[in-house]
Amino acid sequence: MKFFDLYKDLEIAHQKSLIVALSHFRHVSYSKLRLQNDIFLTLEEQHFLSHTLTRLKQKEPLTKILGCTEFYGFNFAVTTDVLDPRQDSEMLIDAVRTDYCDNHANLSFLDLGTGSGSLIITLLLLYPNAQGIALDFSEKALKVAEQNANFHKISNRITFYQGSWFDALPVAKQVAKFDCIITNPPYIKSDYPLDDSVKNYDPHEALYAGTDGLDDYIKIMPKVSEHLNNKGRFYCEIGFDQSIAVQDIIYRQKHLKFLQCIKDYSENDRVIVAEHC
Ligand SMILES: C[S@@+](CC[C@H](N)C(=O)[O-])C[C@H]1O[C@@H](n2cnc3c(N)ncnc32)[C@H](O)[C@@H]1O
Incomplete structure (x- = not known):
């Protein structure tokens, strides 16, 4: 059977x-x-495509059907236990690269809410001398992130911890400081109408953050500066309408200075950069 005979009207x-x-x-x-x-x-391919089409029609994302996706040109395994890495999050990677142009810098990264690990693993691939810690509340998400770290052969430069935000750090790391803290926390308002492809296939704990979507920024922000080296930087993904509210939270923190808000591919506010001061 030919592909276009089967699917020309699709x-x-x-x-x-x-x-x-x-x-x-x-x-x-x-x-x-x-x-x-x-x-x-082949017959086997026809069965595979027919099964795939049934799932696509039920709004399941192709990435979840195939079990993998691409982020910043790198491959990542994904399951329903992790948020699908979004293209707009590539802005956060670009922001770090703009600030730290030396690829050989010995940077230290902390990733809060790592999910599939896409952000920190990408950074460790781009900075071969860097080290990182990644944490997440979800044990299942951490398993996927570990699998991705193994696949990309950077497991010797990353450590994973399970728990809530900075509390996930073990006692020995409670005073650890980093050059960069990165995070893409949950930031969706609890009544925001999400598409079925997101609502049914991304974990809810990766999405929602209270009635105004700010709950997790409020929890994270007070501890950021104490875990940053002098002049260390904080990169935080935000919802398109949250720039002012998140800047307000930053202004209330000691030793943290707002630097800039970066737009995404659709010209929406997407990444906030702040600095230890
Ligand atoms: C929006 S997803 C981001 C995932 C990944 N960093 C990315 O950009 O694709 C947010 C992540 O934060 C995690 N998370 C939610 N609440 C948390 C908490 N209290 N402590 C640590 N991680 C949390 C979720 O499990 C999820 O993996």
């Missing part, structure tokens, strides 16, 4: 997702398949 987005799925199944590039005039499918 909406373009689903057609594209099926070709991505097939490229994954065959271990070939998407572009290689896309350039073919027609694609002959």
Whole structure:
């Protein structure tokens, strides 16, 4: 059977997702398949694509069906236990790279709420001499992050801890200081109407943060400066309408100075940068 005989009437987005799925199944590039005039499918491939299409129609994200996604050009395993790394979070990586241009810097990172580990693992791949600590409340998320660290062969430069924000740090690390603290905490307002593809497939504890979406910034912020080296930096992802509220929380902290708010690919406010002072 040929791909386009089966799927010519399918909406373009689903057609594209099926070709991505097939490229994954065959271990070939998407572009290689896309350039073919027609694609002959084996019976096994037809079953796989039919099953994939059923799940896509139920609004399951392709990343969750395939069990992996791409972030900043690197591959990451994902499951329903972790938030799918979002493209807009790449702004946080760019912000760190703008501030620390020396790829060989011996930086230390702390990632609060690491999920799949996409942020800190990307940074450790970009800075081969850097070390990091990543923590999360979810034990299941940490398992996925550890798997990703192993896959990228950076396990010797990262340590994972389970618990709530800074309390997750063991006693010996309670006074540890870092060059950069990064976080993409939950920031969705509890009554915000999320799409089924998010609501049903991303963990709720990765999304919601009280009626104004600020609960976790309020918990995290008071301890940031005591864990930053002098002039160390804090990078925090925010919701598109939370810049002023999060800056207000920063202004209330001792030894933490707001530096800038960076926009995402859609020109929405997305990352706040602050500095130990
Ligand atoms: C928005 S997700 C971000 C995941 C990942 N850093 C990313 O950018 O893709 C927030 C993460 O914070 C974790 N989290 C929620 N509450 C937490 C808490 N009290 N302490 C530590 N982590 C928490 C969630 O389990 C989730 O993995």
